[in-house]
Amino acid sequence: MAQDAEQPFKLNVPDADLELLRKKLDLVRLPDELDEAGRDYGVPLADMRRLVARWKDGFDWRKAEAEINVFPQFTRDIEVDGFGSLNIHYIHQKSSVENAVPLLFVHGWPGHFMEAQKIIPLLTTQSSDHPSFHVVALSLPNFGFSEACKKKGFALEQYAEVGNKLMLALGYTEFVVQGGDWGRYIGQRLAYAYGNKSVKAWHTNYPRANPPTLRSNPLSYITSIVTPTTAFERAGIERGKWFQKYGRGYFEEQSTRPQTLGYSLADSPVGLLAWIYEKLVEWTDEYPWEDDEVLTWVSIYWFSRAGPAASVRIYCERVRAEYHDWWSPIPLGISFFPKELGAVPGTWVRTIGNVVQKSVHEHGGHFASHERPEDLAGDLRKMFAKGGPAFGVVSGKSGYA
Numbered sequence: 001m002a003q004d005a006e007q008p009f010k011l012n013v014p015d016a017d018l019e020l021l022r023k024k025l026d027l028v029r030l031p032d033e034l035d036e037a038g039r040d041y042g043v044p045l046a047d048m049r050r051l052v053a054r055w056k057d058g059f060d061w062r063k064a065e066a067e068i069n070v071f072p073q074f075t076r077d078i079e080v081d082g083f084g085s086l087n088i089h090y091i092h093q094k095s096s097v098e099n100a101v102p103l104l105f106v107h108g109w110p111g112h113f114m115e116a117q118k119i120i121p122l123l124t125t126q127s128s129d130h131p132s133f134h135v136v137a138l139s140l141p142n143f144g145f146s147e148a149c150k151k152k153g154f155a156l157e158q159y160a161e162v163g164n165k166l167m168l169a170l171g172y173t174e175f176v177v178q179g180g181d182w183g184r185y186i187g188q189r190l191a192y193a194y195g196n197k198s199v200k201a202w203h204t205n206y207p208r209a210n211p212p213t214l215r216s217n218p219l220s221y222i223t224s225i226v227t228p229t230t231a232f233e234r235a236g237i238e239r240g241k242w243f244q245k246y247g248r249g250y251f252e253e254q255s256t257r258p259q260t261l262g263y264s265l266a267d268s269p270v271g272l273l274a275w276i277y278e279k280l281v282e283w284t285d286e287y288p289w290e291d292d293e294v295l296t297w298v299s300i301y302w303f304s305r306a307g308p309a310a311s312v313r314i315y316c317e318r319v320r321a322e323y324h325d326w327w328s329p330i331p332l333g334i335s336f337f338p339k340e341l342g343a344v345p346g347t348w349v350r351t352i353g354n355v356v357q358k359s360v361h362e363h364g365g366h367f368a369s370h371e372r373p374e375d376l377a378g379d380l381r382k383m384f385a386k387g388g389p390a391f392g393v394v395s396g397k398s399g400y401a
Contacts, residue, residue, distance in 0.1 A: 006169075009073040009089060011065050011145065013303045018061060021269055021302065025056040028270050039282070043274045051277065052270055054291050064296040068114060075145075078165050080158050082151075088166055089145035089305070090138035091116065095124040097132040101384055101399045102172035104163055104190075105137040108181020108206075109254075109311055110276045111367065112300050113139045119369045122377035130381035131391075131399020138166060140182070142313060148306030155321035156182075159314070160189035164198055174394045177202040178380060180368060182314060184208065188352060192326030200393040202353070203333040203380060205368040206340065209348040210325065217351050224347035232336070232360055236343030243341045247282065250275070254315035262309025265301075272308050273298050283366035285339035325352060331390040333357040333383040335376060339365030356389035357382065 030052075033045040071091045078088050091113055094100070103123065105116045116137035123133040139146040140159055149158070163186065167175045177199060179187040184206035191202045212220035229237070253261050264271045276298050280289060301308040332353035336343055338361070346358055359379045364372035383390045384399055392398060 005077045007075050009075050009145070010069050011073070013061065013065065017303060022056060024267075024269050025052060028052055030270070043278050043281075047277070048270070048274060051273060051291055051294060055269070055273070055295050059292055059295045059299075061296075061299055064292070064299065067296075068300075071117075071120070076166065076169060078162050078169070080141075080149075080154075080161055080165075083149055083154060083158060084151075086141050086149060086162065087147040088138060088141065088162060089113070090136055090166065091120070092134075092136050092170065093120050093124050094134045095126065095132040097126050097399065097401045099396065099398050099400060100124070100132040100134045101394050101397050102167065102170075102175035103133040103135050103380075104167055104175055104177045105135055105369075106159075106163060106177060106179035106183030106186050107137070107140065107143070108179070108183050109143075109314060110279050110297075110301070111181060111183075112144045112297070112304075113137045114297075114300060115367060115369050117370070118373035119377050122373055123380065126401060128400070131384045131386075132401075133380070133384075133399065134172070136167060136170065136172075138163065140186075140314075142306055142310040143304065144300060145305045148310040153317060153321070154313075155317040156185055156189045156323070157193070157321075159186045160193055163190055164194050168198060172198075174198055174200050174397070176200055176384070176390070176394065178376075179204055180206040181366065185318070188326050188328070191328035191330050191332070191353060195328040195330040199330065201331040201333070201383070201390040202328075203335070203383060205335040205337060205376060206366075207334045207336055207343055207346075207349045207352075208341075209344050209352050211344075211348055212351050220347060220350045223350075224345060227345075227347050229345050232338065233343070233345045235338060236336075236340065237345075239339065240342030240344070247341070250279070251315060254312040255319040256316065258309070258312045258316045261312060265308040265312070269298075269302055272302060276301065280367070283339070283341060284371055285337070285363050285365040287365065287367075287371045327351070327353060329354045331356040331383075331393060333379060333390065334359070335368060335379045336360045337364030337366075337368050337372065337375075338362065341366055 142148045177187040184204040187202045214221045368376045
């Protein structure tokens with residue numbers, strides 16, 4: 001792995017690609033809709049008409065592009081065992097605090113590296129009251145502006161390998177990890193494979209876990225039996241039941257036949273918009289999405305280096321790979337948000353790691369770093385603050401000036 005291969009990156013989508021998008025939007029054919037369907041049957045037709053019209057005639061991609069380019073971005077070649085070299089795109093925002101804690105931010109689907117847009121300024125700011133962080137937010141392979149893998153079998157182990165090697169290449173021999181959605185599973189793999197070596201702690205806002213059993217987790221099992229569930233946890237269980245019944249269709253398709261779905265996502269910007277917009281609305285806690293905010297989010301997928309179809313393969317590769325619920329003794333912090341998908345009782349999450357901190361919030365959903373950046377940043381600050389459960393885990397990096 002080359003240590004000196006970093007290249008500055010500025011996003012500059014070719015004019016020809018913008019023109020092609022406009023032509024495709026000109027040719028849109030929208031479906032009909034049942035009377036009073038609401039959201040029960042999917043994305044409302046009125047929403048799609050408004051968003052498509054804005055995307056075609058009002059949305060300014062160059063403005064959105066400039067806002068993305070405010071962040072220092074780079075690419076670097078990373079050698080992945082058995083898969084060759086992949087060119088990886090990432091934000092690397094350093095704090096002015098020399099002793100800041102290095103943090104790898106890992107997104108999921110349908111997220112991207114700009115999920116960290118709001119949380120980066122909060123984490124990198126200098127203060128005597130809380131620790132500061134050097135933040136690296138990568139585009140996972142197959143996502144955003146990273147290169148796609150062309151071989152089958154690129155699963156969670158490989159995504160974790162990329163994250164670890166990227167941080168080492170940047171000179172961070174020890175670091176911590178934060179992630180939601182797939183970032184939770186990749187973070188867990190990082191903790192398992194590299195814990196107490198390079199990875200010193202991890203944090204997730206996606207507290208998915210299987211119920212403990214007497215055989216696998218006797219202490220957690222007994223604790224879960226004798227500990228009453230809270231109103232927050234009961235609501236989370238009901239949310240999970242709703243998601244299992246009405247919200248998992250995308251998962252079944254993406255984890256079984258991603259190539260078939262990929263033709264629609266790659267060829268139809270309107271199909272891609274509906275596919276992602278549905279999740280942005282339904283997976284958040286009444287977050288007030290602005291149309292241009294949605295269109296920027298979806299445009300990152302449309303203009304992505306490998307195209308939007310590549311991103312959904314992570315589901316198929318995860319399902320087909322042998323998977324263990326990797327447990328690591330390094331510190332784990334968890335943030336609970338009420339509209340997360342399938343939140344579980346707090347007694348269950350000890351099966352996924354060495355939980356040293358749990359925070360419960362009144363508002364927020366699946367995209368916590370975007371919906372509730374102050375809450376998530378606050379949880380990370382508390383975890384790594386002086387007196388916090390993970391203070392000083394990175395050698396020589398207290399987070400304080």
